[in-house]
Amino acid sequence: MLAVRDLHAFYGKSHVLHGVHLDVGAGECVSLIGRNGVGRSTTVKAIMGMVEARGSVRFRGEELAGLKPFQIAHKGLGYVPENREIFPTLTVRQNLELGLKERGKTGRWTPADVFRLFPRLSERADALGGVLSGGEQQMLTLARTLMGDPDLIMIDEPTEGLAPKIVELVAELFREIKRRGVSILLVEQKLAIALDLSERLYVMGRGQIVFEGSPAELRADPAIRREWLEV
Numbered sequence: 001m002l003a004v005r006d007l008h009a010f011y012g013k014s015h016v017l018h019g020v021h022l023d024v025g026a027g028e029c030v031s032l033i034g035r036n037g038v039g040r041s042t043t044v045k046a047i048m049g050m051v052e053a054r055g056s057v058r059f060r061g062e063e064l065a066g067l068k069p070f071q072i073a074h075k076g077l078g079y080v081p082e083n084r085e086i087f088p089t090l091t092v093r094q095n096l097e098l099g100l101k102e103r104g105k106t107g108r109w110t111p112a113d114v115f116r117l118f119p120r121l122s123e124r125a126d127a128l129g130g131v132l133s134g135g136e137q138q139m140l141t142l143a144r145t146l147m148g149d150p151d152l153i154m155i156d157e158p159t160e161g162l163a164p165k166i167v168e169l170v171a172e173l174f175r176e177i178k179r180r181g182v183s184i185l186l187v188e189q190k191l192a193i194a195l196d197l198s199e200r201l202y203v204m205g206r207g208q209i210v211f212e213g214s215p216a217e218l219r220a221d222p223a224i225r226r227e228w229l230e231v
Contacts (some may be wrong), residue, residue, distance in 0.1 A: 001183055001223040002047075002152055002184040003027045003076075007055035009039070009046040016042045017053070022185075024152060029174065029184040031194035034204035034228060041082060042186045043204070044154040047185075048072055048079045060086075060154070074101060078150030082157040084141045088130025092121055095129050096139055099147030099150065108180050114143035117173055142173060152183040159190055191229060195219065203228050 002024040009017035017039050024030045032040050046053040049069045055128060057064045064072050074078070087095055096111050115122035118139045124132065138158060145153060155174075157166045167190075174197050177184060188194045193202055196217040203211035203218070205228045211218065218224065 001028075001057045002185065003056070004043075004047060005056040005058075006055065007043070007046055007053060009042050009051050009053040011042075011051065016051075016207055017046060019055070020046075020204075020209055021206070022202050022209065023177055023184050025199075026182050027178065027181050027183055028200070029178055029186060029198045031184075031186045031188055031198040031201045032204060033194050034199060035231070036189070038204045039207040040204050041156050042207075044156055044185065044187055045081065047154065048077065051200060071199040073148065073150075076151035078145040078148055078153040080141050080145050080153065082160065084137045086129040086137055086140050088128060088142070090129055091126050092129065092132070092140055093125045095142060095144050095145050099144035101148050104210070108149055108182070109143075109146040111147075114146060117176060118143060118169065126164075135162050138162060138166070138170065142170070146177070150182060152185065153177065154185040156187045157189060158186070159188065159193060167193070191225075200231060 003021060004022045007017055007020040020043055028162060032043060034040055042051060045051045047057050049067055049072050055065065059077060064075065077212055087098065120136055121139055124136065129137065132140065142158065158170050171193060174184060186194065186197065198215060200214055201218055202209050203224060209227055211224045
C-alpha cells in the first residue's frame, strides 16, 4: 500500500534522512522505532509532504512526492502529529467535525464511534480543546484524524507522556483501527507497545533503516537492540 524508496529529507542545509526505505501493507501495523533524534518523526513528515525531501513515496501505486500535505491527505493518508495540534478555542465536537474531508459526510468512523472508544471525549464533547488534559488532547487528535476516514494512518509518538491507563486505551484504539482494515505506520518510543501491536518493525539509526523484521526477529537480536535502542 505504502512504498517509500531512497527518501532523503532536509532542514535547510541539514541532511536528516539518508535513503530511507520502508513498506506498509494493506491492513498492516508497522512500527518505526529508534532513539530520539534519529529521524523517525522527519520520516513521517517527509511522507506527508511537510519537509523538504527527495525520493519516491508511492501510495497504492501513485507517486506522492511533490504533492502538498492537503493533497496527500485527500489520497487517503492520515497523520497524527506528536505535538497534537488541536484547535484550543473550538470544542471537542467542533474539532472532530474539522477532521471530515467533506462536511457532513462520514466514512468508517463517526463521532459515535470515537465517543464509544473514548468515553472521556463524550463527557467533554462541549468543552474547549484548550482546557483538555494532555491525554484527552491526544485522544482528540487521534479521533479527529480518523474522522477523515484514512486508509493508512501515520501516528507520531502517541503514548508520550500519557498515564498507563490512557496508554492502554490508545493501544486498544489501534487494535480497533486494524480490525477496520486501516493500515498503521506507528512511530513509537515504547518498545513493548511496538512489539505487541506490529506485524513488522523498522529500527532507525542516524537517518537510515538499520533493521527490518518481525517482533520475534527483533526479540531474538540483542545486538540490534543494544546498539540502536537501549539507552
